[in-house]
Amino acid sequence: NAGVTQTPKFQVLKTGQSMTLQCAQDMNHEYMSWYRQDPGMGLRLIHYSVGAGITDQGEVPNGYNVSRSTTEDFPLRLLSAAPSQTSVYFCASSYRLTTEAFFGQGTRLTVV
Amino acid sequence: AQSVTQLGSHVSVSEGALVLLRCNYSSSVPPYLFWYVQYPNQGLQLLLKYTSAATLVKGINGFEAEFKKSETSFHLTKPSAHMSDAAEYFCAVSLPNNAGNMLTFGGGTRLMVKP
Secondary structure, rough: OOOOOEOOOOOHHHHOOOEEEEEOOOOOEEEEEEEEOOOOOOOEEEEEEEEOOOOEEEEOOOEEEEOOOOOOOEEEEEEOHHHHHOOOEEEEEEEOOOOOOOOOOEEEEEOO | OOEOOOOOEEEEEEEOEEEEEEOOOOOOOEEEEEEEEOOOOOOEEEEEEEOOOOOOEEOOHHHHEEEEOOOOOOEEEEEOOOOOHEEEEEEEEEEOOOOOOOOOOOOOEEEEOOO
């Protein structure tokens, strides 16, 4: 069972470069979200989607874009990478808001 | 808006001792509450959740948590720690019927288990 799959697992970017973090789920979940994890700050919500074609901003959306063209995929785009975006990024999906959120393995991003 | 506070970023216990990880929340309405565990270099895994049913919730690996509305708390406990419990634990809250609000996490507590 694949669950939530994130790629890549590791990435190093130079300041100003752009890239897309991929997230796919095979559980037919409506809710998908992106979080960043920084030491001592827990996970903070970047963007989320409640269904295909519907996205909205979370707590820390600046510098990131998302789209949801299919139920399965929810890519996160960094437009112009900055050192402050060095973090571990997690994608999650859930059937409903009150049901278990399934997390991917994470992408460790370093911006130099 | 809701928020979560986890008291103690690091907790150390001896193997076999009681585990107590503290979580307090702030919410304008009765929330849904979750505890997740993260093992090194892995994603988060659900331990247990409270969604307005029984206030004492049992989860996986022998963990349980009690929802106390009067104290706005949802502390995680385990009677006897095992070495394999060493991990980081996150308390999280979400609001019912609020599709615009996903999970809000606390800062995390790293549990260390000494032999």
